[in-house]
Amino acid sequence: MELFLLSNGKLSGEAELLGYAKEQLLEMVARRHLTSALLIPYALIRSDYDERAQELTQTLGIPVASIHHSSSPAAAVEQAECILVSGGNSWLLNQQLHENGLIVPIQRAVRERHVPYVGWSAGCNVATPSIRTTNDMPVRNSVVLPSLGLFPLQINPHYIDAHISGHMGETRDERLAEFCAVNPSESVVALHxxxxxxxxxxxxxxxSPRGQGYKLFRHNTATQEHQDTLALQALVPFDCH
Known part of the structure; x- marks a missing residue:
């Protein structure tokens, strides 16, 4: 199984989509001899699906087709060499994955056929067990359905630890601590x-090209920033040694 779980699509001032991860992605494309990729853009609300596919074609150097052109989304996933899941709204994305019958086909593609999965922002959220740690507004009357569960821990993309002057609501740290208090057996990886x-x-x-670490939130455990994956290795069922 190969997963790229990215906090966001672009860095500030960066023009190229996934540019900060381009070196790693191109290495994967070459190593796997990929000739095409499938984009799942359902999270996008105010952006064009085909324009997003074209951006990814330029980044990856291989043709990228959007799944909305397929008469059978499940068949498109079954034939995909690489699955790209765009950022946008996590609630809409997860709902569309369920409504189009794509949860099991994606799981089988990644786990059984070893198709690489690249997801950023909302696409990162849905790769975890649920979207309960998304920052997005529930723009539809959606129940919190399970998501893909490819990665065993919850992730909070776009993590920011700043306290905005004049903002009287909870900080992101406080919200994530609340999640862990309500769900004490679960952990959250916060990605800058x-x-x-x-x-x-x-x-x-x-x-992290900026040299920033990630934060790991657990109930009744001091939250610290980590630069390596040692803190995660005890929590995920991968042999990381």
């Missing part, structure tokens, strides 16, 4: 902008 987790060949790696 421009960072990613990479799972490949039973190894787990963390990458």
């Amino acid at each position: 902008e421009g960072s990613l987790l990479h799972v490949c060949d039973n190894a787990l790696r963390y990458f």
